[in-house]
Amino acid sequence: MVCLTASAASAQTLTQPLGGAPQPFGPPPPLGVPSLSQSPPPPLALKQVVVNAGAIFAESNEPIRSGLVWRVFEDRGDTSQPNIVARSSSPTPSFTLAPGNYIVHVAYGFASASKRITVQSGNLNERLVVSAGALRLKGAVGESPIGQNRVTFSVYVPEAQNSEGRLVIANAKPNDVIRLPEGTYHVVSTYGDANAIMRSDLKVESGKVTEATLNHRAATVTLKLVASEGGEAFAGTAFSVLTPGGDVIREAIGAFPSVTLAEGEYVLIARHEGKVYTKEFKVESGLDRDIEVLARAAP
Structure with a gap:
């Protein structure tokens, strides 16, 4: 640091003759000596350091x-x-900082140092050391990959008091690179918007990037209320899909709504113009098909 010392200017007083202009007392200051009315020179800037x-x-x-x-910070x-005081998304940034104390923080997805x-x-x-890797997830039915917009993934950190764990990220898409701290995670894959759910623990x-399918x-089924097999579907039909025990899995309204269901047995209820029709059906993995309820089969 450079210290600047300025010499004190000579004190001056003004006398005011009665009815005349003020006159200085004593000789004027020599050239090069600042008077009190002049601004002091600006301080020298501190030297910047590149980090x-x-x-x-790890x-x-x-x-x-x-x-x-x-x-x-x-x-x-x-x-x-x-x-x-500075930020960057470059893998190797250079920060120009004034002398002082700082905290350098780097985030790699959900991991940091x-x-x-x-x-x-x-x-x-x-150089900061980050203990992190990544997940890249996909969904499939048998040998067939599930479309990008039909499956999502949620990632949880296991906890002793919680069987599923603490949510880290929700609704991740297939092939997203999910950057995470090193450790074991509970992954939940949801196919469609009903009960087609798979779970897995991944390290x-x-x-490293851990890839998992x-x-x-x-399977995906299309629901229809028809007057005869293969006939035209009735518009405005309200459908409910239930388990054999009576738990509601999915509800939809329309002529032929589609729903993706886990393999198993179900009961379909169709309501149209005040009448109720039912049918039992089975979902087999990978077998997408229409489920038709015959209107004449109403009790």
Whole structure:
């Protein structure tokens, strides 16, 4: 730090002759000496320091080349809200900082790492170690992959007091790269919007992408109320799909709504113009088909 010392200017007083202009007392200041009315020179700017940052995977020490979000906070040493002074999404950012104390934080999806640094002079190189990997998930029925918009995945962290665990991410799509801290996770795959659900426990290893396909035993059925087999479906029919025990699985209204169901036995109830029709049916995995209820079969 450079200290500047300014010499004090000579004190001056003004005398005001009665009815005349003010006259200075004593000689004027020599050239080059600032008077009290002049602004002091601006302080010299503090020297900036460049911090080059990067992240590596734990275990393998391989550099992380994508998916990073960096933030640099002022380290105030208290409990007040930290102030962000820089951020970047580059895998190897360079931050220009004034001398001081900082916290460098990097996020890799749901995993993160942070480090306290002191910036004084010269350039700094900082490498943060992240214990993280990723999941890439798919869904299938038998050998047939499930379409991108027909299956979603939810990822949970197992907890001792919770059989399913704490939700980390919901509604992830097939082939999404889900970046997570190293550990074991409970994955729930939902095919359609009814009861076609599969579960699996998967392990995420540092620096690796765990790929998994969750195989469903399910099929999609189209519900119809018809006057005769193969006939035209009645519009505005209200359908309810129940288990043999009477639990409602899915309700829909329309001429021929579709529903994806887990393999098993069901009861279909169709309501149209004040009349009720029923039919028992079975869902076989991978066998998509129409389920027709005959209107003449009403009791």
